[in-house]
Amino acid sequence: QVQLVESGGGLVQAGGSLRLSCVASGSIFSINSMGWYRQAPGKQRELVATITSAGGTNYADSVKGRFTISIDNAKNTVYLQMNSLKPEDTAVYYCNVFLIYSDGRLHHNGNYWGQGTQVTVSS
Secondary structure (H helix, E strand, C coil): CCEEEECCCEEEECCCEEEEEEEEEECCCEEEEEEEEECCCCCEEEEEEECCCCCCCECCCCCCCCCEEEEEEHEEEEEECCCCHHHHCEEEEEEEHHHHHHHCCCCEEEEEEECCCHHHHHE
């Protein structure tokens, strides 16, 4: 019922910047929050940043001051601006959304993940 499409990953040198985007589409009634998580090889998936539809944000300590999350409610899109990238930021970045969707009769809570986009930071 809901699809997430991520874009913007790639290879960048340390100190560089990237901007990730994630668009949610489908039978969406409303979005509660969107966020980004990442998973490096051999490590567990971890929170990077989240944002509510009202604009409240939460960041991992490791990215505070370097990454900025934003949301465009009209476009059901979340962005992650990543500056001053470090090699330890290398990971697959996943978009996540908590929302309410409709099946045509009823509304349901839903939690969805994107397919992931690779971010590689070279030293």
